[in-house]
Amino acid sequence: MIAETVGVRLDCDGPVATVTLCRPDVLNAQTPTMWRAMSDFARQLPGDVRVVVVRGEGRAFSAGLDLSVAGASGPGSFAELATLPEQECADRIAEFQAAFTWLHRPGVISVAAVQGHAIGAGFQLALACDLRVLAADARLSMAEVTLGLVPDLAGTKRLVELVGYARALEICATGRRMDAAEADRLGLATLVVPNAELDAAVRDLTAGLLANDRDAVVEIKALLAGATSRSHAEQQRAEREAQTRRLRDLAGRGE
Known part of the structure; x- marks a missing residue:
């Protein structure tokens, strides 16, 4: 089974589903259209899927929100959201969050395969997964604060659970970037591997997850x-x- 829409693809092969961000020309920057598609994937997922792998095409996992879309005036843009009544705006954001929170589903284990940039929404997508395999060149940042915004894609609780309140506050309030080695020290990485070994490491981890009842x-x-x-x-x-x-x-x- 393969389902594809603008910028994101779902491939299902027996017990393994792979969600691929496929906008490598813009470092897999994310859009509301992609989030709606990812929410749809949750409903399309076959019942025999046990592991969901999330990855990005090209040299980056995801550079975050596509500012060319968010900064315009169409649906999902900052300008459009700001004009909505407060509850309607919050409801719209809840729809965006659903693209991430289905990866918490009890019946599956989700694995992020992260190379290059995982910034803002990209970092939160990696945090939405149960496990994270990082390539050595991975760079993570909760960059929303640099736009005057807050992380709102279900990443804050996961971050606090993984690194504690004080470190999470420092990461979010500064928007600074972490390399893979620091992410590993802080407990954000399940594995860190050389770039050339990322796919193999994810396959090995997936096999281990599928080996038991x-x-x-x-x-x-x-x-x-x-x-x-x-x-x-x-x-x-x-x-x-x-x-x-x-x-x-x-x-x-x-x-």
Whole structure:
């Protein structure tokens, strides 16, 4: 299965789906049209998909928001959004966020394959994924502040969870760029590999994720994703309940 629209493509091959930003001439800068297409991909995803890989064509993952579109006067532009009533503007942004948040879906593990620039919306797209494999030349920045804006594509909570409040504040409030080595030290990278090895590293990681029982992996993701919001006792209870479901399922006594 292949679905393609302006600037972004979905390829499904058995249990692996690949979302590719395909505007290499502008370093895969993103537009509201691409975000709507990515939201549609969430509805088109076959039920047997277990891993979603997000990548960019060419030498960059994504240079962020396409300012030639955002700075114009059409739908999704800064000018158009600023004229909307407050709630309508917030609702429009919620639609944009949906292009990113479906990658949190419980039944799949999402992997960002990041080379070159991952700036602003590009950084937030990488953060939307569960795991991030970075090429050695990756450069990450939460650059919205340089435009007088805030990160609004569901990236702030993920960033705080990964690096802590103080470091997240420093990253967002300065808009500075991080190289792959720093991203690795801060816990933003699952792996950092030489550029030539990025695709192979993602394939190896994907194979490892697919090697084990799907339902067990889904339960593990849910346990870990909810761990920070639970007390120790609540987490232990969640572990017990998840293990009980697995034992019953393996014994053929599941629902």
